[in-house]
Amino acid sequence: MIINHPILGPRDSAEFVYLGDATLLNRPDWQAKDAAAQFHNYVHIRDNPAGSHQELWYHEQGDRSWLVVTRDTLTHEITDVELASDVARASGASA
Amino acid sequence: MRYSGFRLIKEALTGHRGWGPAWRDPEPQPEYDYVIIGGGGHGLATAYYLAKEYKKSRIAVLEKGWIGGGNVGRNTTIVRSNYLLDGNVPFYEFSLKLWEGLEQDLNYNAMMSQRGIINLMHSDAQRDAYIRRGNAMILNGADSELLSQKQVSDLYPFLNVKNARFPVMGGLLQARAGTARHDAVAWGYARGADQHGVDIIQNCEVTGFKIEDGKVLGVETSRGFIGAKKVGSCVAGSSSRVMGQADMRLPIESHVLQAFVSEGLKPVLPGVITFGAGHFYCSQSDKGGLVFGGNIDGYNTYAQRGNLPIVEDVIEEAIAMFPMLGRTRVLRMWGGEMDMSMDGSPIIDKTHIDGLYFNGGWCYGGFKATPASGFCYAHLLATDTPHKVATAFRLDRFETGHVIDEKGVGAQPNLH
Numbered sequence: 112m113i114i115n116h117p118i119l120g121p122r123d124s125a126e127f128v129y130l131g132d133a134t135l136l137n138r139p140d141w142q143a144k145d146a147a148a149q150f151h152n153y154v155h156i157r158d159n160p161a162g163s164h165q166e167l168w169y170h171e172q173g174d175r176s177w178l179v180v181t182r183d184t185l186t187h188e189i190t191d192v193e194l195a196s197d198v199a200r201a202s203g204a205s206a
Numbered sequence: 207m208r209y210s211g212f213r214l215i216k217e218a219l220t221g222h223r224g225w226g227p228a229w230r231d232p233e234p235q236p237e238y239d240y241v242i243i244g245g246g247g248h249g250l251a252t253a254y255y256l257a258k259e260y261k262k263s264r265i266a267v268l269e270k271g272w273i274g275g276g277n278v279g280r281n282t283t284i285v286r287s288n289y290l291l292d293g294n295v296p297f298y299e300f301s302l303k304l305w306e307g308l309e310q311d312l313n314y315n316a317m318m319s320q321r322g323i324i325n326l327m328h329s330d331a332q333r334d335a336y337i338r339r340g341n342a343m344i345l346n347g348a349d350s351e352l353l354s355q356k357q358v359s360d361l362y363p364f365l366n367v368k369n370a371r372f373p374v375m376g377g378l379l380q381a382r383a384g385t386a387r388h389d390a391v392a393w394g395y396a397r398g399a400d401q402h403g404v405d406i407i408q409n410c411e412v413t414g415f416k417i418e419d420g421k422v423l424g425v426e427t428s429r430g431f432i433g434a435k436k437v438g439s440c441v442a443g444s445s446s447r448v449m450g451q452a453d454m455r456l457p458i459e460s461h462v463l464q465a466f467v468s469e470g471l472k473p474v475l476p477g478v479i480t481f482g483a484g485h486f487y488c489s490q491s492d493k494g495g496l497v498f499g500g501n502i503d504g505y506n507t508y509a510q511r512g513n514l515p516i517v518e519d520v521i522e523e524a525i526a527m528f529p530m531l532g533r534t535r536v537l538r539m540w541g542g543e544m545d546m547s548m549d550g551s552p553i554i555d556k557t558h559i560d561g562l563y564f565n566g567g568w569c570y571g572g573f574k575a576t577p578a579s580g581f582c583y584a585h586l587l588a589t590d591t592p593h594k595v596a597t598a599f600r601l602d603r604f605e606t607g608h609v610i611d612e613k614g615v616g617a618q619p620n621l622h
Binding site for chain 1: 444446447455456457458459460504505506507508509513515548604605617618619620
């Protein structure tokens, strides 16, 4: 697979480390009343879709940026790559 | 029909005209007591033990494609019980004991071969870890033996034991481990289940569950609605897709594991051997091909095919361990879908929906577990209580903190 890095251009996926579903960017509020249940969901439970999947890749052997890659889990086709920091800021999370 | 040497001689003398199909191809009934979703090794074993050991009837196995077309036909055929943790070893040892009597029980040649498995060790720390694991196995009734470098060399004289970076310091042997003919396991269970009255319905995809007031009433399929008192999902690799139809989200990611087979060679590997400094396992099939594999690719996928970085990684490990294989050609490689759970261990449990049961999360260790998984799942379906060797495989263990993490890497499925 080739990941089209927003800054560095097309890079071999072997340069990256895979973390998982991009929902990991949305860490729950630790002070919420149901924080334990929310964190259980956040840490353990996944949609695991067959089809389009937003996921976190880390460019370990490159510029060490975190990326949000939109990839089809049935075909491995990558349709979108964004910097995770941009995605986090756009969603209102503090970077 | 019972298979035997006499039967073979009789058929040989009469032109082999007496062999019938090994299982029926029935039309689905409108309703069953038990519907098992998934005609793989685990699903067929579940139906077999449900009928034979627990004396249940009106059982159907629904399979989307053809039976044995998933991971039971795609694995590297290794059977072992060399685990460390209390939640795991008794279960896998129970499984190995079932393997030892499987062919007699099924009256089917599964080519079970207890040729032994050796996990190579390459450092002092790894020796300590293997001694601990071996002791845990012995305490749980499994067999285990620590081998010196010389003992390993005597069995595998071509191993590069003096490798400067990863010298082979010895190995942990489980002599009762071995390999089995993977397809024959599926066929043997299918034939056995069929003989006990189980309907095996192929080309029948489950497209939804009928659930009312928190109770399952049956399944919608590509061949119409099938009513059921109890429904057991047994579709590791596609668990999230199937259970998603009941609005359940699981502690599972689907990943691909690749496997490889070389051209046929003269006998070189007497048993199963694993490289301890990476992740590589290899055995030789009775046809002579080396059957081997390594890590999963490491990203979510349902594509049943992998990518080249892992191919390179696996081949590098093979050559580091067996320099003599440098000119061997790889004949075939393929991929299978793995339910990678959040702690690397499986789940056999009820769900919050009455009458709906779940079996999955086998990571890439499902084949060896086939008999025990079927037995324990049948026990759960028949009695609504977990089998005594499978009490740890709960669906809610991630919420309560009772995880079974053999590798100790946490909730990161691609590291298990």
